[in-house]
Amino acid sequence: MRWYLRVLAILHRELGQFDLWWSRVVVLTYAVLTGLSIVLFARTTEWSLALFFDMRQAAWWSPLLWTPLSTAAIVWITHRWVPGAAGSGIPQVMAALDSKVERSQRGLFISLKLALGKYLLASWGLLAGLSLGREGPSVQVGAGIMHNARHWLPKRNLVSEHGLLVAGGAAGIAAAFNTPLGGVMFAIEELSRRPEQRNSGLIIAAIVLAGLMGVSMQGNTSYFGIIRVDEFRADLWWPALLLAIACGLAGGLFSRLMIRSLAGVENDRFSRWRRRQPVVFAGACGLLIALIGVVNQGITFGGGYAHSRAMLNGEAGIPVVYALFMFLTTWLTAWSGVPGGIFAPSLAIGGALGNDIALLTGNAQVPALIALGMTGFLAAATQAPLTAFIIVMEMVNGHAMVLSLMACALVASGVSRMLSRPLYGALAQVQLLRLPAKQMPQGPRKEAPAGEPEGDKKMEPTRGPGNSHS
Structure with missing residues (x-):
């Protein structure tokens, strides 16, 4: 009967803790x-x-x-x-x-x-x-x-x-x-x-x-559907490696550009304009985004889900320059200061790079390269390779590509680290500058550089609300 008493004691201990439950x-x-x-x-x-x-x-x-x-x-x-x-x-x-x-x-x-x-x-x-x-x-x-x-x-x-x-x-x-x-x-x-x-x-x-x-x-369905991939043949290795490096370079450049644009420490003409007239600057960014979208028949509007799905389904009509223009509009959107993320556009940019590499190399496994491109660019832009490959694997139901997706994410993220700091970590440090400044009774007050605003009377490049970005 000892085991019976022991079970009762355990149940009493667990069920008797109201706060825990x-x-x-x-x-x-x-x-x-x-x-x-x-x-x-x-x-x-x-x-x-x-x-x-x-x-x-x-x-x-x-x-x-x-x-x-x-x-x-x-x-x-x-x-x-x-x-x-x-x-x-x-x-x-x-x-x-x-x-x-x-x-x-x-x-x-x-x-x-x-x-x-x-x-x-x-x-x-x-x-x-x-x-x-x-x-x-x-x-x-x-x-x-x-x-x-x-x-x-x-x-x-x-x-x-x-x-x-x-x-x-x-x-x-x-x-x-x-x-x-x-x-x-x-x-x-x-x-x-x-x-x-x-x-x-x-x-x-x-x-x-x-x-x-x-x-x-x-519904228990993959957002982009199921990727039909043949056996991972040897002829896919070098396009996949080329794609991983290209995604790492493009994602690292994107991350570096985002940090420099959003951190608010640059003193060029556009950064000064953004600090002094954030609303007007945002309107100008919106106009550029609209012009790019109208010229490209609307393919760069939105997060790019529809175009990513179309590429995976083998539908024609996505131009070679789509990745470049999506890169630009995503950066302009973030630079404008609106609330919005980069995950979906990053998947679209990476998928377009994979599609371009498939056309360049003449490889028939286009869906596989598109999925690898999605993983590579997202991993490079965020420098979170494990998250990137698992998300893409689950979104496209590409469990047969687990090892290749992981390898592409690691290579692209490694290349990106040579060009840029981790994007979210850097922007989190910018966010911390929004904390109220603590009073420092000892020592003289540090003077602001010439031409820079002081205190909270004017918007500072690193502490104003317009720099709360990602």
Whole structure:
């Protein structure tokens, strides 16, 4: 009977801890809410982009007016009411997780207000035809919702605010991409800078549950379908290697350009214009995006999902210059200061590079090279190779390509590191400059360089709301 008494003791110990079970109920309930919110966000953005293309079809010239006006309005609203919502949102979550950020200061980066602002303004960005993705914003939205769970947790619980932020941000990726495993890897590789020892199982369960909510609402299907790949023959090795290097160079250049543009430390004419007149600058960026889109028959508008799917399905009509123009419009969109991410455009750019390499080398395994290109450019731009290859593997159901996707991600990420620092880590440091300056009673006040604004009276290049980007 000893084993029976032992089982009863264990059950009493587990079931008798009300605080423990209440914490689990709260976290998992918020995980469900987060997953449903991200699914709703995804459907809203799809609806917004469809409306934009309907408008463009009715009047081909409409983007020349609508896109710049919308871009300027979005940036004005962002600066005026939700400065912490600018950019993709991943650097904000990383900044909120930084040990230098006090509990009372996390509202600068993560809150329900910022989550709502991100939801509405990113959707408006796609309604304007801008080249942005919803996945980065989903991270900030998810973290903002999950972080709110702290108000309902008992005082004695094993779930830290750090764990809630990690779970919410990763749940955003899992639900947005319909890839629960990718969300877990994103949490490990990008967000979790310190291990959660006592509640890691609950955090992972929350991430997976949010991802499963996306699967249940959107169906257990791959976003881009199934890649039909023959046996990985020897004739694919050298095009794949060429593609990995090309993606590493292009992704490293993209990351470096993004950091230099968004960090606000440059003193060239355009950077000064952006600091002094952010709304006018955003309108100019929107006009350039509209011109590029109109000249290219609209292929660069939006995040590029439709064109990526078309390339994987072997449909013709994607020009060789698509990758270049998508590169430019994605950079201009981010530089303008609107809330929006780079994951979806990065997949489109990488897929286009894979398609171009297939045409250049005459290789028949075009879908395989497109999938490798998606993985390579995303890994190079974010320098998160494991997350990139798992996300693409789950999105295209390319389990037969696991080793090749992983190898391409590692090579491209390694090449990118020779050109640029990690994008999100660098922009997270920029976010930390938005923290209130601490008073330093000892020593003279440091003078600002000639020609630079002082204090908070004018927008500083590294501390103004216009530099809250990703």
